[in-house]
Every structure is written in structure tokens, then in C-alpha cells.
Amino acid sequence: MEILKIQTGHIKSGDNLVNAILNNCDLKSGDILAISSKVIATAQGAAINLSSIEISDTAREYAKKYDRDPAYFQAILNETERLNGKIINDDKRAILTELKPDGLNEGTLMAASAGLDQSNIEDGYAVGWPIDPVSSASEIFSALKEYTPGGILITDSCLRPRRLGVTAQALVVIGFDPIISQVDSPDLFGKPLNVTHEAVADQLATAANFVMGNADQAIPAVIIRDHSLARSEFKGWVPGIDRSEDLFKY
Template sequence: MQLLPIHTPLLREGDDLVSILTENAEFEDGDILALSSKAIATVEGSAIALEDIDVSEEAEFLSEHCGKTPALRQAMLNETQRLHGKVVGKCKHAVLTELKPDGLKEGTIMAASAGLDQSNIPAGFTIGWPMDPVVSVGQLRKALKDVTGKDIALLITDSCCRPRRIGVTAIALVVSGFDPLEDMRGKKDLFGREMTMTQEARADQLATAANIIMGNTDASIPAVIIRDHAIPFSDFEGWVPGIEPEEDL
């Protein structure tokens, strides 16, 4: 499998992302394009100006006990509400939210600060996911097909943390063009035992592989082409399914 970085100029609100990508990369049929959620949110104009935010007592409390400014904590609370979520955990450095965005049919998404952060964005702003990632991924895939003539699948990524582990990896928020899970149930292992539970999170695995190339600082690589992956394309388009809380560990 090949991971091919796409270097771009600094992205700004209103930029034509498809033109920028196709000017800086050569695509082939069967490619999977991993795109940073923050890159899409940036060009779509989803950055949040912190000076425009009215701060609540809850935000003041979270700021005092979990760090970050009251305005940033209020932005997180606003985003949590927009994504039909709730605060489920907190420590002196972070706040954990559980989100159920429109269109997510199975499970919820656990995310620090409702997906908001302040990296790779001008001072005084914060940014999270695109307003509707499913719409974004569908429009981008169609536009790439129109411009390149190639059949390219897409996944939108975001960095994430893991329980009891240091460091970030990545997850796939939404996918267009391939099944995000590979169901191994019913298949046999090396000793002939039938698998009964395993589903491989291949969209998340691809997101993490791409995130190694993208980096989280000043690399200016918001997209990675995944080639020679042997993953069949499908009609799937939407949020990557999750697990319902009552069924989770």
C-alpha cells in the first residue's frame, strides 16, 4: 500500500479545495483520498471567532478546572449541543464529550472538546468538524470525479485520543465509496476456529496511517492519497458506524 502526501498552500475560507488538490497531485482510478476534517471546515468557513462568544457559568467552571479559556470552553459546549451530545468526563487538562451528530445511525462518537482545537488556525479562533461532513464528502467526491474523470473514494479524518494511552492517532468520521468496516465474523482463523465478533475498522486504520503522513503541526499536508490498498469500492456514504453506549465496554 502506498501513502502519497499532497502538499498544499495554507488553506483559507473560500478556497477551491478540489482545484488545489488536483493541482498538487495526480490521481488514479481506485485511489482513496484521506482528507483532514479541519481542512474542509477551514475552506467552508466553519472557524469560530472566540471574541463573539457569550460565556456561561458552566464554561467558567470548566475553564477553571480543566484548562483553556472560558470562551473556548463555551465554544465546546455550543458545539456539543449542536452535535446532540453531552459532557461525559473531565480532568485537569481536557473535557471528554459524547456526540450523536445528525445522520449517525449507529452509536456515538467520543471526542475531546467536541472535536474543537486551535492548531493550524489563526489566533482568536477555534475550529472543529465541517458543518455536515456527509454532505461535504459527497460533494467533494463528485467534484473530484468531474475534474479528474477518476473513481476516487474519500474519507474524512480527525485526530483522536485513546483510553489510557499517551499520544494521538486518528479516526475516520465519514466515508464515501467503500465500506468502513470489514466483517470477519464467520471466517476462520489459522486453526480453523470461526470468528464470532471481529470487525476490522479499516477506515480508522487508513485514517491513522494517513495521519502519520499529515502530521499535526506545520507540515501543510491536509490530504493523503492511499493507493494499492486492495479495498473494494462500494456505494457506502455516511458516518462510520459506532457502538451504542449500553453495548460498549
């Protein structure tokens, strides 16, 4: 499998993201295109102007507690509400949120600060996920139809319990199955596996994020080539699990 970077330069609000990608890569039939959720939101003009936000008492309390901008905390509260979520925990680095975006039929998503970030965006702004990630992915997939892509993968960086550093997760997938069950498949000794599911989309998202980087690389997308994944009709949020099923219970 190959992970090929697509270096577009700085993407701004109103830019045609598909054209920026196509002008900087050689997309082939079967390629999966992994794209940063933040760059899609930026191109859509979905970045949040923090100076325009009406600040609540709750946001002021967080700001006082952690000596940070109350407008940023208000943006997190607003985004948590928009994504049908709730706050699970908080510390000086971030607020941990549990989200149930419209269209996510199975489980929930855990995200630091409701997916919002103040890096790789102009001062005074925060950027999160696209307004409707599934529609965004569908539009990109349709725009690339003549190239017969193997799929679209929208990614975001994420944290893991008890581990230092960020990896990535897949938010939305089109064109391939994001999770593949290995249940009843034999192991090396012929014993059937009982519970193993391959988080294919999340593993690809992490590989993509390693190439994209999280600083000034200006690589908002990558091509995943020679991946051997079968095409499927899947389109939507990557399924999760409920807290009652989660080993890492809060």
C-alpha cells in the same frame, strides 16, 4: 498499499480545497482520498471566532477550574449541543464528549472537546468538524468524479483509552465499506472467528494521519493507492456502537 502526501500549503477560509488538492497531486482511478476534517471546515469558513461568543456561567466555571479561556469552553459547549452530545468527563487538557451528529444512525462518537482544536488556526479561533461532513464529502466526491476515485475519507485525530498520544478516526466515508466483518472467517487453524470486525476506515485514517502530521507539515490530505478495497455504495458517518456494547465503559 501506498500513502502519498498532498502538500498544499496553508489553506484559508474561502479557498477552493478541491483545486488545491488537484494542483498538488496526480489522482488516479481507484485512489481513496483521505482529507483532514479541520482543513475542510477551515476552507468552508466554519472556524469559530472566540471573541464573538456569548459566554455562559458553565463555561466560566470550567475556565476558573482549569485557568483557560472561557470562550473556548463555551465553544465546546455549543459544539456539543450542535452535535447532539453530552459531556462525559473533563480535566485540564480537554473535555471528553459523547456525540450523536445528525445522520449518525448507529452508536455515538467520543471526541475530545467536541472535536474542536486551537492548533493550525489563527489566534483567537477554534476549528472543528465541517458543518455537515457527509454533504462535504459528497461534494468533494462529485467534484472528483471524472477521476473515478475509489472513495473519500474524512479524518480527525483522536485519543484511545489508557494510551499516550493521538491516532486518528474516520468520521465519514464514501465509496467503500468502513467496517468489514470477519465473523465466520477461518483463522490460521481453521477455527471460525466469532466477533472480529475490521475497522478499515479507522485504520486507513490512522495511516493517513501519520503522513499528514499534526503540526506545521501543511499536508491536509493524502492519496491511498493500491489498497485492494472493493468499491461500495456506502456514504455516511462511520457506524459506531452504543455505550452498553462498549468494553471501555465510563
